[in-house]
Amino acid sequence: MPVYKAPVEDTLFLLNDVFQFERYNNLPGFAEATPDLVEAVLGEGAKLCEEVLQPINHSGDQEGCKRNADGTVTTPKGFKQAYEAYAAGGWIGLAMDPEYGGQGLPYTLGAIMNEFSSSANMAFSMYPGLTMGAMAALYVHGTDEQKRTYLPKMAEGTWSGTMNLTEPHCGTDLGLIKTKAVPNGDGSYAITGTKIFISAGEQDITENIIHLVLARIEGAPQGVKGISLFVVPRNEVGADGSVGANNKVSCGSIEHKMGIHANSTCVMNYDGAKGWLVGAENKGLNAMFVxxxxxxxxxxxxxxxxxxxxxxxxxxxxxxxxxxxxxxxxxxxxxxxxxxxxxxxxxxxxxxxxxxxxxxxxxxxxxxxxxxxxxxxxxxxxxxxxxxxxxxxxxxxxxxxxxxxxxxxxxxxxxxxxxxxxxxxxxxxxxxxxxxxxxxxxANGVQAMDLVGRKLGRDGGRAIMAFFNEVGAFVKDNEGDEALKPLLASLQLSLNHLQQATMWFMQNALAKPDNAGAGAHDYMHLLGLVSLGYMWAKMAKVAQEKLKAGANGQAERMNAKLVTARFFMERSLPETAAHLARITSGSDATMALSAEQF
Amino acid sequence: MPVYKAPVEDTLFLLNDVFQFERYNNLPGFAEATPDLVEAVLGEGAKLCEEVLQPINHSGDQEGCKRNADGTVTTPKGFKQAYEAYAAGGWIGLAMDPEYGGQGLPYTLGAIMNEFSSSANMAFSMYPGLTMGAMAALYVHGTDEQKRTYLPKMAEGTWSGTMNLTEPHCGTDLGLIKTKAVPNGDGSYAITGTKIFISAGEQDITENIIHLVLARIEGAPQGVKGISLFVVPRNEVGADGSVGANNKVSCGSIEHKMGIHANSTCVMNYDGAKGWLVGAENKGLNAMFVxxxxxxxxxxxxxxxxxxxxxxxxxxxxxxxxxxxxxxxxxxxxxxxxxxxxxxxxxxxxxxxxxxxxxxxxxxxxxxxxxxxxxxxxxxxxxxxxxxxxxxxxxxxxxxxxxxxxxxxxxxxxxxxxxxxxxxxxxxxxxxxxxxxxxxxxANGVQAMDLVGRKLGRDGGRAIMAFFNEVGAFVKDNEGDEALKPLLASLQLSLNHLQQATMWFMQNALAKPDNAGAGAHDYMHLLGLVSLGYMWAKMAKVAQEKLKAGANGQAERMNAKLVTARFFMERSLPETAAHLARITSGSDATMALSAEQF
Structure with missing residues (x-):
């Protein structure tokens, strides 16, 4: 049976030594996150992941979720208890505003706990993960009443949350959404439509499920400009927070998937379910993008x-x-x-x-x-x-x-x-x-297009220029160090490849957008490699400094960092040249064939 | 539901135009394989794959195999009938000696049919595939009596075959095998031991199953030099070919696997089963390697x-x-x-x-x-x-x-x-x-070691030198063609990378074998890329010639070949430089860390 030990030590090295987390203690919530507290918090998180979540990962996969004849869904053994333990540890509301039941701690700690819990049990982690996502959307766009109604119950683990975007005919292209919302005249809307691939859409873990649903208000403009976001609790919620009758939301079936069997992936049917607008009318996609x-x-x-x-x-x-x-x-x-x-x-x-x-x-x-x-x-x-x-x-x-x-x-x-x-x-x-x-x-192809088509050129390329400058300056500042020199030479070479690829897009993709599309995947991986190479350079510098300073019993670990940095430069970074070659070959051969020639 | 159409046209282009199959009609069995016959044979094969095998691929996966309480195994619906149709088409004995019930046709045609049937239904194709493997071993190493007893029944589909190598504690390292063989005094041996991962080890498709089993004769030398090969029919076979009682061979359980659910992967228990030596004592591995x-x-x-x-x-x-x-x-x-x-x-x-x-x-x-x-x-x-x-x-x-x-x-x-x-x-x-x-x-890591550790240097590197010469000569002979020139330039560059990598091993791996081991995977893929690039160069040359000659209604297909060749050179071959860089970085960073540092 698989084992898992959360990499707490490595994480603390990154937080304390590489990124000097304490530097940020002027940010709200960071002052409380002292090194001691962080170590204690991560230790508790590691324990929960190793002792509660990991032991039900394999059994959860083998058991899977089951939709019962009445539309309820049974999750694998131990999942409800694990969710309760997770919530009791304060993890769901970790980074949430204390006004709504959260602890207000840095999101960074939540991201770290997300790694630990996803390693221990990815299918499980999606239940609190989706709840946290729904909470974030409600927090930013919800009315104060919505926030007071939903967030504390979600943070404490009594209710959960989901995101309902995809429909049978569209996932990536949300402009095609058909689910409709008709005003009930009392400020609420009647939501009708079918959503698919809804992770954690139905389960037997929490008392209520708060669905966030993209839908089109009757008469709204076509396409993405006519989509609004609604909050639709599975069960009606009384003024006192009590949970009432089912709100015409039901799970029609669950998918048989390749993996994450322990997370219920549902077809959700909305049959005139009562929902309330979150954020502005027709601005639903903005609310999601935030x-x-x-x-x-x-x-x-x-x-x-x-x-x-x-x-x-x-x-x-x-x-x-x-x-x-x-x-x-x-x-x-x-x-x-x-x-x-x-x-x-x-x-x-x-x-x-x-x-x-x-x-x-x-x-x-x-x-x-x-x-x-x-x-x-x-x-x-x-x-x-x-x-x-x-x-x-x-x-x-x-x-x-x-x-x-x-x-x-x-x-x-x-x-x-x-x-x-x-x-x-x-x-x-x-x-x-x-x-x-x-x-x-x-999907990752969409990520690549988002990067090359949207993010790269935004604000005159300000973000990528800042990255070039940061990495370039790091190389320049440290290349005098003999031990770091060969690592930095590799990093600089791959940075050159990235800069050449960026320049090539500037010169060749504006007039011919297919050149950007055909190179997007390679560019994403090229930027990823340079970023990871930069991380290794930063880690190697710190390891080197710690070794010089005596290493304090960490000599083995710091030496391993230097060797692994070298391995990355020698074995992973050579790929940047291949990415550059593919990008600069352009889109001609990629796009030349007709549909019939495939 | 998935679709599949066997690529008969593309295959005929390769056989007839690229490799000029007719050139070999002096080989036994090839004279019968005229272009018309080949086209008819492949057409029949395609039909069987598209109409019989593919329709039960998905259902076979979902149904899987079931071991019953009595040790029998039930295969998915339609598999028995499909096997009968496959055998009736003459596919199992396609390349086998006609003296033992085969058709004596080229193995090449069998390899092509293997592609079609594995695309249509990989789990199914393993049943006849393993039978053909066992037949090949018996044909080369069996006594004439063994051949007469088993081969015709296997070729006609009445009996099937399996290969029993792996044991719980060893797969790759067959020297560790423990299954033992004790002489019964009548020329047969009593085989006792447990074999795992035995594909098609038990099924309800054929009347008998002919197991080939690696075992150690009592008193044999340690390691790979003490392993012998035995034929062990599941049911005893009478002198008249009749099938008798069970021969103390049973399926103890079947594995729950990631895929190929429709092929039964069995734990096989041999409990003093009667087996006969195939080939010489202690030469079992040789028999398998053939x-x-x-x-x-x-x-x-x-x-x-x-x-x-x-x-x-x-x-x-x-x-x-x-x-x-x-x-x-x-x-x-x-x-x-x-x-x-x-x-x-x-x-x-x-x-x-x-x-x-x-x-x-x-x-x-x-x-x-x-x-x-x-x-x-x-x-x-x-x-x-x-x-x-x-x-x-x-x-x-x-x-x-x-x-x-x-x-x-x-x-x-x-x-x-x-x-x-x-x-x-x-x-x-x-x-x-x-x-x-x-x-x-x-496993593919073992393939890489086989290539670099064994095949590359064999006979003074004769095989790789022949490959260098063949590809180099092809480039030289054709680089005058303007259309092929850019393709050949890419191929030549990647051939240079391969030659440099080969040279590097010669200079750096003899004294330090870890340099070979750490570069083996990259070398395997580097040689693969150059080989595939060479295939594209050959195909492009033929396509170019056919286009010049009028193309005969194949202009679209031949143009697609040229575009796809260009795509391969531009997009896949750049990887060869990265492989070379990784290989020549050596094994230091790979091997430096102690076990505790992982």
Whole structure:
């Protein structure tokens, strides 16, 4: 059975040493987040994930969710109790305004807990995750009455939340939505339509489910400009907060999916259900987009999380399983064979996952802090710079961390040979679960287009220029250090590739947008690699400094950081040249064939 | 529901135009394989795959196999009938010696049928596939009596065959095998032990199952030098060929796997079962290795096959599903949206799969013909050259076609968005089924080590030198053609990378074998890319010639070949530089960390 240990130590290294979290203690909520408190909070979170969530991950997958004849849904054993424990730990309201039942702590800590809980049990984590997403939308766009009605109950875990966007004929292209909203004359609307792929749409965990639903008010303009957001509680809510009759919302069926079996993915039928407008009429997409950066970062974290847990298990197996002999002579001469771990190709595989995971974790935390700054800073310039970076990096985080996270789950599964293909070892579940993260919350091809078509050129390219400047300055400031020099040379080369690709788009994509579209996927991964390379450079610098300062018992860990940084530069960054070559080959061969020639 | 159409036309282009199959009509069995017969045979095969095998692929996955309380196994509906139809078509004995009930036709045709049937229904195809593998081993190593007893019944589909290698504690490292064989004194042996992961180990399709089992004769030397091969029929076979009592062989359980649900993967218990030696004592591994090239080529074909069927469905969906608008303006102005197909990132994805599939099919056929030559040619030099190439390319075919085939199934699934994750659309089955091909018949890491550690240096590097010469000569002979010139320049550059990598191993891996191990995976993919690039160069040359000659109604198809060749050179070959960079970075960073540092 799979194991999992939350990487608390590595996370604290990033928070305290690499990103110096204490620097931000002027932000609301950060003053309370002292190093001691952070360590205690993460320790508690790790314990919950390791002892409560992880033990029901495999059983949850095997059991799955069941829709009963009356439309109710039964979740796997232990999920209701786990949700209660999760809520009791204060995790759902961690970053929420204390006025509505939250703790007001940094979002960054929530993002870290999201990694731990998604590693431990991704299907479970979606229940509180969607609740937190719905809470964020209500918090920003809801009326004060809506906030008072829903947020405290959701934060305490009594009610949950969902997001209802997709319909049978449209997912990515929300302009095609058909679900309609007709005014009831009392301020409420009658919502009618069918929504599909609604994660956690129905369950037996919470007393009520607060659905956020995109719909078109009768007579609204066509397309995305006629879409509004509604809050539709599954059960009517009395003025005193009591839960009443069903509100003509029902789960018509649940999907049979490749993975995340323990999360109920529902077809939701709205049959004149009573809903209330959230935010302005016809501005529903805006309301959704506000929370999209965090939601996409959440999915990015799922990619990292599956990569991490799959890696941990592959390492354990590679140390344990005896098969073959080392190329350099038996390492285990008194046993019939050496462990898998001695084989260079096994080591290469594990190192490549490790090098990704540690940099991806840094990349997540770096941007989660930017999210906190963007939402909480009182300094306009600082807030804008953070928001710029977050806008630019969100599609990169989502696209790259889920693409590579999935690949890494596959690589880790490969370490098990045939046993990786068998359900009981649990490795194939990580692969099946990780797969969805490349699809939902905007398929990765859409992320690439968002990056290249929207984010890159915004405000005259301000965000990408700031990134070039930051990385370039880091290289310049540190290239005098002999130990860092070869790492920084690789980083600079890949930064050059990124700059050349950016320039190529400027020169070739305006007149011919297909050149941007055909290169978007490669550009997303190119920017991702440079970002991860930059994270390694930052980590290596700190590791180097700590080693010089005596390392305080951390010498082994800091040396490992330097070796892993080198591995990343030597083995992952060479890919940037290939991305550049593909981008600059343009779109001609990609677009030349007619439909019939496929 | 998924669709499938066997690529008969593309296959005939390869056989007739690119590889000029008729050139080989001096080989036994080839004279009968006239172009007309080949076209008729492939047409019949295509029909069987499209009309009988494909319709039970998805239902077979959903139903799975069931082990009953008495140890029998029930296969999904329609499988028994499909096997009978497959056998009745003469497919099992297609390439087998007519003396033992076969048709003696070229193995190449069997390899092609393997692609079609694996696309249509991979789990099904393993039942006849394993039978053919067992037949090949018996044919080469069995006594005449064994051949007469088993082969005709297997060829006609009355009995099936299996391969029993893996045990709970060992798969890759067969030297650790514990199953024992004790002489009964009458020429037979009593076989006792447990084998796992036995595909088609038990089923309700055939009257008898002929197991080939690796075991250790009492007192045999330790390790791989003490392993012998035995034939163990599930039911005793009378002198008249009648089927008698169970031979103390039973299925203890079946595995719950990620995919290929319709093929029963069994734990087989041998409890003093009566078996007969096949080939010489203690030479069991040799007996297995003889058939390994073809078995591995068979698995390579499964990778291509899943890539092909996933691609076909992704193309159909991309043409049908309306979502968003083309970057260059609405292509479907009278509809609410354009088809997915207009989006460059969708097109990029489909082109990359198409460019792989067509080259991989050529690569398979090129090597299948070499297999026929290696087994049937009367010319020693020709036979040896063919055997050299097959030895060199077998791990490349197996490793690269299954790695990329799986990736392509994932990419094709991605085209469906959320629908790709749902069982009913069938795309996720292709991913789950394709996954096993990277693992079984030697995990891909083992293939890479086989290539670099064994095949590359064999006979002074004769095989790889022959490949360098052949590709180099092709470039030189054709670079005068203006249309081919840019393609050949890309191919030459990637050939240079391959030669540099090869040279680097010669200089750096002998003294330090870990340098070979750490670079093996990249070298395998580098050689694969150059091989596929060479296939594209060959196909482009023929397409170019046909276009010059008037193309005979094939102008669209031949133009598509040229565009796709260009796409491959521009978009896939840039990867060769990254492989070279990784290889020449050596093994230091890969091997530096201690086990505790992971």
């Amino acid at each position: 929370m999209m950066n965090e939601a996409r970062l959440g999915v990015a974290i799922q990619g990292l999380a599956q990569s991490e847990v799959a890696y941990q298990n592959a390492v354990a197996y590679a140390k344990d399983r005896l098969q073959g002999r080392a190329l350099t002579g038996a390492k285990n001469p008194d046993k019939p064979a050496d462990p898998l771990f001695v084989h260079p190709d096994v080591r290469r595989t594990l190192m490549s996952i490790k090098a990704f995971n540690e940099a991806a974790r840094a990349f997540v935390i770096w941007n989660a802090i930017k999210s906190d700054i963007a939402h909480r800073s009182g300094d306009d310039a600082e807030r804008q710079a953070a928001d710029d970076q977050l806008g630019l990096m969100t599609p990169v985080l989502k696209g790259v961390l889920t693409d590579v996270g999935f690949d890494n789950a596959v690589k880790a599964q490969q370490m098990y040979g045939g046993h990786g293909y068998i359900a009981e070892w649990g490795m194939e579940q990580f692969v099946r679960d990780a797969r969805i993260a490349m699809i939902y919350e905007g | 058939m390994m090239n073809e078995a591995r080529l068979g698995v390579a074909i499964q990778g291509l096959a899943q890539s092909e069927v996933a691609y076909q469905n992704a193309v159909a969906y991309a043409k049908d599903r309306l979502q968003g608008r083309a970057l260059t303006g609405a292509k479907n102005p009278d509809k609410p949206a354009d088809p997915l197909f207009v989006h460059p990132d969708v097109r990029r994805t489909l082109m990359s799969i198409k460019a792989f599939n067509e080259a991989a099919r050529a690569f398979v056929i090129w090597n299948a013909i070499k297999s026929d030559i290696a087994h049937r040619s009367g010319d020693d030099a020709e036979r040896q050259a063919a055997d050299d190439q097959l030895g060199l390319m077998t791990p490349v075919l197996k490793g690269v076609l299954t790695d990329v085939g799986f990736d392509n199934a994932v990419k094709a699934q991605q085209m469906y968005g959320g629908h790709g994750y749902i069982a009913e659309w069938g795309m996720e089955q292709f991913v789950r089924d394709a996954r096993i091909a990277m693992i079984y018949e030697g």
